[in-house]
Amino acid sequence: MAADVVGYSALMQRAEEATYAEFERLKQELIEPSLYRNEGRLIKTTGDGALVEFASPLAAVRCAVEIQDYLASGTSPFRLRIGLNLGDVIVGQDGELYGDGINIAVRLEGIADPGGILISEKVYSEVEGKLAVSFEDRGEQQLKNISRPVRAYDVRAGASSALTERLNAVPPLPDKPSIAVLPFENMSGDPEQEYFADGMVEEITTALSRFKSLFVIARNSSFTFKGKAVDIKEVGRRLGVRYVLQGAVRKAPGKVRVTAQLIEVATGAHIWAEKFERDMTDIFALQDDVALAVVSAIQPRLFQAEIAMAKRRRPEDLTAYDLYLRAIQRAFRTTREGLAEALRLVQRALELDPEFAAAAALAGACHAENVVRSYAVDAQFESREAVRLVRMALKLDHDDPDTLANAALISALLVGDWETEIEMSDRAVTLNPNSYRAWNCRGWVYKVAGQPEEAIRSFERAVRMSPLDPQQYIVLTGMGFALIELRRFDEAISAGKKAQRHNPSYPGPYRCLASALAHLGRDADAREAAARMLEIDPAFTISAWIGRSRLSINAKLMIEGFRKAGLPE
Structure with a gap:
C-alpha cells in the first residue's frame, strides 16, 4: 500500500504547526491503530506518505477503506490518495522492499482521486465480493516507468459509522501471547x-x-x-x-x-x-x-x-491454541502416556484449525518421540506420520524458525538427508537467533550428522538463550553425547549429572553417564548408571537403540561405552 497526503506542502505553508500536529494526531489515533489491526508492516515513511506491507490483499483493502472512511466522515483537513498492488518484491539488506510490486502501488497512488483508493487487477481478483464495497473499472492505465499497462479499479466505500466505531473499538486479544x-x-x-x-x-x-x-x-x-x-x-x-x-x-x-x-x-x-x-x-x-x-x-x-x-480454562472453552498449549505441557514429560495425551490434544487442535502449522509440527514431533523412545506399536507407521506432519507444517509456514528447527531434527533422526537438515537448522537460527528451540534442534542435527564440535557450540548457545528452561536436560544430554564422541569424558559426565538433576526420570543422562564412566574405567559407577537407566527404560538393548533412529549413526564411542558398561546387546 502506497499512501500520500494530498496538498500537504500547501497546508504546511498556510499553518505549519497546526498541520504537523494534526498529522501526528492522525498517525497515532487512526493510521497506526488501523495498521496494527490489519497486521500491516510499515516499510518506509516519506514525510507526508508511507509504504506498508500486508499479509493479504484483503487486509490491505480493509485497512485502506477504514482510513479513507474515517477521514471522509470527520473534520480533518487531510485527504489521502492510496494505491494498492499485489506482487513479488525484493527485500534489500536495509530491510526495505523494492521491485515492480512496490512501483505499481506507488504509481496507482499518484493517479488516485483525493480521498480515493485505486487497486490493481491482481488485488481486485483477490478481494472482489469479500468486502461491503463496490468497484469501478478504470480500465488499463499506462503507468510511468512500468512497461505494461495495468488494469485499475476504484474502490467505492462511503463513510460508514460502523467502520468508524470499529476503528475506535478496543482491539481484541490475539489467540496467542x-x-x-x-x-x-x-x-x-x-x-x-x-x-x-x-x-x-x-x-x-x-x-x-x-x-x-x-x-x-x-x-x-x-x-x-x-x-x-x-x-x-x-x-x-x-x-x-x-x-x-x-x-x-x-x-x-x-x-x-x-x-x-x-x-x-x-x-x-x-x-x-x-x-x-x-x-x-x-x-x-x-x-x-x-x-x-x-x-x-x-x-x-x-x-x-x-x-x-x-x-x-474449562474444556468446553478451549480453542485450537489452548489445546496446543496443553499438548506441549503433556509432551514435555516425554512419557508414553504424556505423548499419547499430547497427540490426542494436538489432533483436536488440528481438527479446529487444519492450517495450524505449529500444531502439525508438534504432532510430528510426538510421533518421532514415540519412535525414538520405542513407545511405538508400529514404528514404521509413526515414522511416516512424523515425516508427513512435519512436511505439512513446513508447507503451511516455511518461514517459522521453530517449525524449521523441528523439521530438521525429525528428518535427521528418521530420514538422514544431512545436507538438507543442516541447511534447515542453520536457516532456523538465522531467522531467529534468540530461539532456544532452534539452537537446541541445531545441536542435535549436527550431533547426528557427525559434527560434535558444532553441536556443542549450538547447545551452549541454547543454554545461553534460556538458562532456566524447564527442558534444559535435553540440551545437556545432547551436549554429553557430543562430548563422548570427542573423548572429553569428564565433561560428558558433568553434563550428564546436571541433566540428571534437572530430570531424574529421563533416561538420556544415564546413557551418557554409563558410556562416559565406562570409558574412564569407572566400572562400578558405569554399571550403577546403566542399572538406573534400565529401571526407567527396561526394554533397552543396544541393537534396539541402534535400530530405532539415526542417532546412533555417528555414535561409535557412545555404543562402545554401552558395551563396556554391560548394557544388554
Whole structure:
C-alpha cells in the first residue's frame, strides 16, 4: 500500500504547526491503530506518505477503506490518495522492499482521486465480493516507468459509522501471547541517556518480534505512552495485549543499571523481574547484551504463563491454541502416556484449525518421540506420520524458525538427508537467533550428522538463550553425547549429572553417564548408571537403540561405552 497526503506542502505553508500536529494526531489515533489491526508492516515513511506491507490483499483493502472512511466522515483537513498492488518484491539488506510490486502501488497512488483508493487487477481478483464495497473499472492505465499497462479499479466505500466505531473499538486479544514493550524510564537525570533507553526498547521489541509464536506491538504504538504516567490495565486494553514489559535505566559512574519487569495485564501480577548492571564501555554492545538477557528470560516465562492460563480454562472453552498449549505441557514429560495425551490434544487442535502449522509440527514431533523412545506399536507407521506432519507444517509456514528447527531434527533422526537438515537448522537460527528451540534442534542435527564440535557450540548457545528452561536436560544430554564422541569424558559426565538433576526420570543422562564412566574405567559407577537407566527404560538393548533412529549413526564411542558398561546387546 502506497499512501500520500494530498496538498500537504500547501497546508504546511498556510499553518505549519497546526498541520504537523494534526498529522501526528492522525498517525497515532487512526493510521497506526488501523495498521496494527490489519497486521500491516510499515516499510518506509516519506514525510507526508508511507509504504506498508500486508499479509493479504484483503487486509490491505480493509485497512485502506477504514482510513479513507474515517477521514471522509470527520473534520480533518487531510485527504489521502492510496494505491494498492499485489506482487513479488525484493527485500534489500536495509530491510526495505523494492521491485515492480512496490512501483505499481506507488504509481496507482499518484493517479488516485483525493480521498480515493485505486487497486490493481491482481488485488481486485483477490478481494472482489469479500468486502461491503463496490468497484469501478478504470480500465488499463499506462503507468510511468512500468512497461505494461495495468488494469485499475476504484474502490467505492462511503463513510460508514460502523467502520468508524470499529476503528475506535478496543482491539481484541490475539489467540496467542501478546506483549507490548513500553518506553524505559530514564532515571539518570541525564538527557543523553534517553537515546540509550529508547534503543534498548527497540532492541528488545525487535528480538521478541522474531518469535512468530508471540504477538508483539510495534514500537510506534508503544511509544505513544512515552513520558506519561501509565495504568497497566489501560495500556493493555488500548493496545490489546496480555503482557506489558516495563523498565528503567539508571547511569552510575562507569556503569549502567537496567531494571525490567514483566506484568500480566489482567491481574497486575509480576511474572518476572530482574536487574542488570553492565560496564559503560561499548554502548551498543551493552544494549545488545541486556536485550538478549531480557528476551532470554521473558520468552519462556511468557510461554509458561500461557500454558498455566490454558490449564485453568474449562474444556468446553478451549480453542485450537489452548489445546496446543496443553499438548506441549503433556509432551514435555516425554512419557508414553504424556505423548499419547499430547497427540490426542494436538489432533483436536488440528481438527479446529487444519492450517495450524505449529500444531502439525508438534504432532510430528510426538510421533518421532514415540519412535525414538520405542513407545511405538508400529514404528514404521509413526515414522511416516512424523515425516508427513512435519512436511505439512513446513508447507503451511516455511518461514517459522521453530517449525524449521523441528523439521530438521525429525528428518535427521528418521530420514538422514544431512545436507538438507543442516541447511534447515542453520536457516532456523538465522531467522531467529534468540530461539532456544532452534539452537537446541541445531545441536542435535549436527550431533547426528557427525559434527560434535558444532553441536556443542549450538547447545551452549541454547543454554545461553534460556538458562532456566524447564527442558534444559535435553540440551545437556545432547551436549554429553557430543562430548563422548570427542573423548572429553569428564565433561560428558558433568553434563550428564546436571541433566540428571534437572530430570531424574529421563533416561538420556544415564546413557551418557554409563558410556562416559565406562570409558574412564569407572566400572562400578558405569554399571550403577546403566542399572538406573534400565529401571526407567527396561526394554533397552543396544541393537534396539541402534535400530530405532539415526542417532546412533555417528555414535561409535557412545555404543562402545554401552558395551563396556554391560548394557544388554
